[in-house]
Amino acid sequence: MRFLLDPEQRAFTGSLDALLTAADTPTVIRDWARGDHTGGRALWSRLADAGVFALAVPEPYDGLGLRPVELTLAFIELGRHAVPGPLVETVAAATLLAGLDDPGPAKRLLPALASGESVATLTTGGYALDADMADIRLSARPALPAHPALSARPALSARPAFEDEAPSGPTGVQGAAPPGTAEATQLHLAPPPDTPPHPSLDPARRLFPTHHSPRGELLTTAPPLTTPLLLARLTTAAQALGVGLTLLDRTVAYVKQRTQFGAPIGSFQAVKHQLADAKIALEFARPLLLGAALTLTESDVAAAKLTACTAAYRTARTALQLHGAIGYTAEYDLSLWLTKARALRTAWGTPDACRSTVLSGGDPRW
Amino acid sequence: MDLAFTREEEAFRAEARSWLRAHVPTVPLPSLETEEGFAAHRAWEAELAEDRWSVVNWPAAYGGRDAGLTGWLLFEEEYHAAGAPGRVGQNGISLLAPTLFDHGTEEQRARVLPPMASGRTVWAQAWSEPEAGSDLASLRSKALRTDGGWLLSGQKTWSSRAAFADRAFGLFRTDPDMEKPHQGLTYLMFDLRAPGVTVRPIARLDGKPAFAELFLDEVFVPDEDVIGEPGQGWRIAMSTAGNERGLMLRSPGRYLAAADRLLDLWRTQGSPAFTRDRVADALIGARAYQLFTHAAASRFLDGETIGPESSLNKVFWSEYDIALTETALDLLGEEGESADTDWAERYVFALAGPLYAGTNEIQRDIVAERLLGLPKGRR
Structure with a gap:
């Protein structure tokens, strides 16, 4: 047992941090939220040059082969800098394409994903993240209207009511596909969206409602979703941990310089203890994530997702409270991380779905 | 980076498992905190020591097996999975012994450690x-x-x-x-x-x-x-406190086994919805604690010291233990009030966790000041 990062892994993390620190992500994020992807695309390409997307692409297609530990480390950094875009979806899409029986789509699409020329999104449910700017739009959804029990759910009130649109279950960016539906699922290369994005609590996450019936080029009627969905969960969890780490760092810096009653508010025990609890929660999420990256078991990945997202969200609440009113403004950059902590909690595996996975795990669970 | 154990370590684990299967009392011992139970637990320490299982990470010269930190982690997993008794010698073994290893004389170690290992001196x-x-x-x-x-x-x-x-x-x-x-x-x-x-x-x-x-x-x-x-x-006591709060006061094996027992209890009670999330969180928390400890142990074996990070650990396990045992008592329903169940004993024991070994308020101050760099203030 040597459950430690090796020097190459530490260097990789450090170089991504340096790249992203230099990139001025708050400007990129705000542009992205307005639909201007110029800065985001340029950053995407630098991330690809650093090897981030190649970590999910097999070697024959110009990748480095699937490297879950390095992907996890990369996504912690992406979360720390709140990088926008379908990052998780690109990784999941690459793994999905690589796993198809027919090597045609992989040959055609994967080299450009590894090099960063192409961006992919993937949906298994009601929304496709950033489908307007993605070059490859994968839809892995049931061929027919979803399960009757799911169809009976009321439509989200704010969703545009398109003719051919119906709620399609708790999947897509909202969560992973329910178990046992893989057989009924079809994988399509979908056309660009013809509707505007649906507003998200995290403005940098542009959600495009999916159509009632999947359309576009049918790739397979039996997509191998297990590994792609596990990776989506794992990288979302890693992103969440990164978001939480930055929220903690920024709040620690703030309470050291904000003075009230003649002393930095960070010297008050009521403030210290909230931050200590955030630190504890984040530090216990990190080994779960790296452990899940090593084992890639359903239970470990679900445990990591729940723990990292809970820790990040708890840190977001603490960050908001300790910043006071300035933290509640859209103008202050903290908001870019606060809103992401909320959004990632339910993306690719709700807390409930993660707990179900853990409870139904076999023996040995871990 | 890996989580794999060597063939020798796995063989050690298997040996521990088979010894425990043959020796762990089938009827639970009386409470450690009673005169009768104390004596029974002291006798159990002697039985462990007889086959050199009481202090596996110590040098053989003092009754150990030189199994190291990794061996200790594996032994503890097996020990708690087997439902073996609480350790009456814990204070000496996890607090005094590390101090003697670091600061004691050879004469003191030779005189104090063997009777500590056998339970002759508690x-x-x-x-x-x-x-x-x-x-x-x-x-x-x-x-x-x-x-x-x-x-x-x-x-x-x-x-x-x-x-x-x-x-x-x-x-x-x-x-x-x-x-x-x-x-x-x-x-x-x-x-x-x-x-x-x-x-x-x-x-x-x-x-x-x-x-x-x-x-x-x-x-x-x-x-x-x-x-x-x-x-x-x-200075010497603070190095003990570091050990106490650090890796070896509460092993991951203890909570992995407790979480499995909680899951069994939940299922026995018909998997009631009102505790579902808490049972899942107990399972997840045990895994988090195990992997956190493995990461810390790996750093330690790599030559790093375990410093103020041990305060993260102490707050985590002490609060975890209470949440887990509270869930069990809630699941027991009317029986949850009964004082003579194993869960009740565990619950009362767990309640003290945030108080001893440095209160959790002190631990949070350490986390805030030494890990986050916040300014000192009035307590």
Whole structure:
């Protein structure tokens, strides 16, 4: 047992941090939220040059082969800098394409994903993240209207009511596909969206409602979703941990310089203890994530997702409270991380779905 | 980076498992915090020691197996999975022994460690005083120089296991004229049955005498029972506190096994929805604690020291333990009120977790000031 990062892994993390620190992500994020992807695309390409997307692409297609530990480390950094875009979806899409029986789509699409020329999104449910700017739009959804029990759910009130649109279950960016539906699922290369994005609590996450019936080029009627969905969960969890780490760092810096009653508010025990609890929660999420990256078991990945997202969200609440009113403004950059902590909690595996996975795990669970 | 164990480590695990299967009492021992239970647990320590399973990470010379930190982690997983009894020798093994390994003399180790390993000598800790709790350095019990040793006078309290233990260790003020309270303290071991010692057991919440007050009136301690240099006690004790809060006070195996038992209980009770999330969180928390410990152990084996991070650990396990046992009592329904279940014993024990070994408030201060770099303020 040597459950430690090796020097190459530490260097990789450090170089991504340096790249992203230099990139001025708050400007990129705000542009992205307005639909201007110029800065985001340029950053995407630098991330690809650093090897981030190649970590999910097999070697024959110009990748480095699937490297879950390095992907996890990369996504912690992406979360720390709140990088926008379908990052998780690109990784999941690459793994999905690589796993198809027919090597045609992989040959055609994967080299450009590894090099960063192409961006992919993937949906298994009601929304496709950033489908307007993605070059490859994968839809892995049931061929027919979803399960009757799911169809009976009321439509989200704010969703545009398109003719051919119906709620399609708790999947897509909202969560992973329910178990046992893989057989009924079809994988399509979908056309660009013809509707505007649906507003998200995290403005940098542009959600495009999916159509009632999947359309576009049918790739397979039996997509191998297990590994792609596990990776989506794992990288979302890693992103969440990164978001939480930055929220903690920024709040620690703030309470050291904000003075009230003649002393930095960070010297008050009521403030210290909230931050200590955030630190504890984040530090216990990190080994779960790296452990899940090593084992890639359903239970470990679900445990990591729940723990990292809970820790990040708890840190977001603490960050908001300790910043006071300035933290509640859209103008202050903290908001870019606060809103992401909320959004990632339910993306690719709700807390409930993660707990179900853990409870139904076999023996040995871990 | 990996989580794999070597073939030797797996063989060690298998050997431990098979020994435990053959030896763990089929009927649970009476509570460790009663006179009868204390004796039964002492006998269990002797049985463990007989086949060198009581202190697997210690050197063979003192009764161990040189199994290292990794071996200890594996042994603990097997130990708790087997449902083996609580360890009456824990205070000595996890608090005093690491101090002796770091600061004791060879003579002290040879004299103190083997009987500690076999349960022949059971140790109690003597840190707190009526006026010195979280602010431990303000302690007033003193040791006065005498011919060939020291005379201890004063009062210690909340001394775990002291009601039935044989010896104790703690800090005493040997030089009252120092500028700062943590200077002039000395780390000493003493006999709880020596002339001048009065032990008054204290009943914990459920009435069992789990700790005691110690009244000391010119109790003679020979020089050979001073650990390290006189006056250096604070520094030495803090290294013990580091161990105490660190890796070895609560093993991951303990919580992995407890979480599995909670899952069994939940299923036995028909998997009720009202505790579903808490049961899942207990399973996840045990895995998080295991992997956190593996990461810390890997850093330690790589030559790093475990410093203030051990405070993260202490807050986590102590709160985790309460959440887990509370869930079990809720699941038991009406039976949850019953005081003689294993879950009730675990629950009452868990309630003390955030209080001892440095309260969780002190731990959070350490996290905030030493790990996050926040300014010191009034407590």
